[in-house]
Amino acid sequence: MKNWFKKIGEKISGKKSRKISEKESVSKFKDPKPSLAKVKIPKMVDPKPSPAKVEIPKMVDPKPSPAKVEIPKMVDPKPSPAKVEIPKVKETKTNWFNKLGDNFKRTSLNIKNAIFAKKISLDDLLLLEEAFLMSDLGVSFTEELINDLKKKKIENGNLKNEVVKILESQFQQTNNNFVFKKNAYPQVVLFFGVNGSGKTTTLVKLANKAKSQGLKIKIIAADTFRAAAVEQLEEWSSRLKLDIFTGSQNEDPSSVVFKGHKEAIENNIDVLLIDTAGRLHNKSELMEELKKIVRTIQKNDAKAPHNKLLVLDSTIGQNTYSQLEAFDSSVGITGVIMTKLDSSSKGGSLIGISKKYKTPIHFIGVGEKSDDLIDFNAKDFINALIGNNFGDKSESIH
Ligand SMILES: Nc1nc2c(ncn2[C@@H]2O[C@H](COP(=O)(O)OP(=O)(O)OP(=O)(O)O)[C@@H](O)[C@H]2O)c(=O)[nH]1
Ligand SMILES: [Mg+2]
Known part of the structure; x- marks a missing residue:
């Protein structure tokens, strides 16, 4: 079976994708009529191997370059944070989760850690709250969810089931597969x-x-x-x-x-x-x-x-x-x-x-x-959101 997770890991771990904040992404859409001169053709990725790479000539600076200035090495006073260990993903029939990006997986891992904690404490709920907000469940829904969980006086080990139950109940239909029709005029x-x-x-x-x-x-x-x-x-x-x-x-x-x-x-x-x-x-x-x-x-x-x-x-x-x-x-x-x-x-x-x-x-x-x-598919999505697809073996992602 193909390991899509590895593929995604390699693709993303090398180049940290730039996170677009809401503000940024909204401002991106401010001008619906971009000027013709500025328009960029979005980069398209061909699934087939790309043709030979075009050599881009090096740019030559017409002015003589100034004497090299030695820049002292910067020393980070704090030790760099430990690498985030993202566990390997269980192989699934659909490989659904495997195709999600590392940002999504990191948030799911936080949710997973909170709901799989051995003893459910207020701290775990706070962690869960934070992770849900990061996943963009929205402030009011997250509050509703956390209050619901608090009221339920979760016994050890049951938090996961409760979270899944609540999340699943939010979806009207779990499957909305798109159907193509033949001879549909069209x-x-x-x-x-x-x-x-x-x-x-x-x-x-x-x-x-x-x-x-x-x-x-x-x-x-x-x-x-x-x-x-x-x-x-x-x-x-x-x-x-x-x-x-x-x-x-x-x-x-x-x-x-x-x-x-x-x-x-x-x-x-x-x-x-x-x-x-x-x-x-x-x-x-x-x-x-x-x-x-x-x-x-x-x-x-x-x-x-x-x-x-x-x-x-x-x-x-x-x-x-x-x-x-x-x-x-x-x-x-x-x-x-x-x-x-x-x-x-x-x-x-x-x-x-x-x-x-x-x-x-x-x-x-x-x-x-x-x-x-x-x-x-709502069930697959919820499993992905709460990190339920993670297996036991870990794989480090930078
Ligand atoms: N990573 C990633 N990039 C995507 C995805 N879908 C589209 N893109 C990229 O997003 C950029 C915009 O995609 P387009 O399909 O041109 O978007 P559009 O809505 O048609 O854009 P306009 O016609 O200018 O409104 C391109 O660089 C696409 O390759 C996706 O699922 N994942
Ligand atoms: Mg378009």
């Missing part, structure tokens, strides 16, 4: 969300999944706003041999969607996946544009779009809820996909999504490759 799947949440990458992952199930798919590149957005999808499509429909730069996205949808109906496509531009949920004109896309789709098929998927970045934590409310009230969400759980310690807001909004959670994104998408 099944129209619309992707939307704020800038950079992972819409395009997730669409590609899903398109690839549908194709591997033998379905005839087509992608519509309806992000005609961001420079290079269409090229990004074209590049993916040519790598994975996915059928794509494109319009022209700055063409009304609704017009591109209308033409692409018509063509998909004529060509008996099974699943039509539509990529849209990133938009801030509080910009009314951008939300109107999304509503118009939905109306246009309905001109070709009154029942479409069959899936309206909000793609959420897990690193934004509790801001998830305001995005969810805004997109739901303007176009209606049929399901959620949460991305970047390989680089975030936060996944707890998924509990709130299910508890408060009862929105199905279909998938979680755990990387940049085309197969880094996992079917969401």
Whole structure:
């Protein structure tokens, strides 16, 4: 059996991923219309081996370099903290937990340590509280949970069961698997969300999944706003041999969607996946544009779009809820996909999504490759969150 944990460990332990604070990630989305000059094509990772590396020439400083200054070695007065020992993960059928990132695993380990403590003390509950807040369960839910546990006068060893019971009761449905349909005229799947949440990458992952199930798919590149957005999808499509429909730069996205949808109906496509531009949920004109896309789709098929998927970045934590409310009230969400759980310690807001909004959670994104998408399952997620998947053997992670 493959050991995904090792793979993740090697990938992440070498380069400490930069943790994005809520403030940072929100400010990242402030300008929904990035200037054309500044736009960067997000880095895409090809699952196939990359071609020969391009040598980047060394930069030559035209001025003579000043005499070398000897910088004295810095001596850390405090001893460096001990390496965090993250236990090896038990092999599971789905390898679900193994694909989560080390940040997530570290938080889970804290939860595990607190709930597996031999004697439950107030300190353990404080530790648990801290770990839940780190996992982004939210202040009020964490308080509720801890008070509940205090009231229950937990006997030794029962804390884990109580925590699992409470967490499981928050999920309406434990399984929200996304179903592709054949001959669906076609099944129209619309992707939307704020800038950079992972819409395009997730669409590609899903398109690839549908194709591997033998379905005839087509992608519509309806992000005609961001420079290079269409090229990004074209590049993916040519790598994975996915059928794509494109319009022209700055063409009304609704017009591109209308033409692409018509063509998909004529060509008996099974699943039509539509990529849209990133938009801030509080910009009314951008939300109107999304509503118009939905109306246009309905001109070709009154029942479409069959899936309206909000793609959420897990690193934004509790801001998830305001995005969810805004997109739901303007176009209606049929399901959620949460991305970047390989680089975030936060996944707890998924509990709130299910508890408060009862929105199905279909998938979680755990990387940049085309197969880094996992079917969401509440039981697996809770096990991951409380570190229940850790085995006994330890593996150190820097
Ligand atoms: N680590 C990680 N990175 C991801 C994941 N999903 C997407 N990304 C990366 O996030 C960045 C943005 O992804 P895109 O798919 O372009 O996001 P987008 O929502 O389409 O962005 P806009 O179209 O600009 O709004 C890219 O560098 C992706 O490779 C994931 O699950 N894990
Ligand atoms: Mg995109």
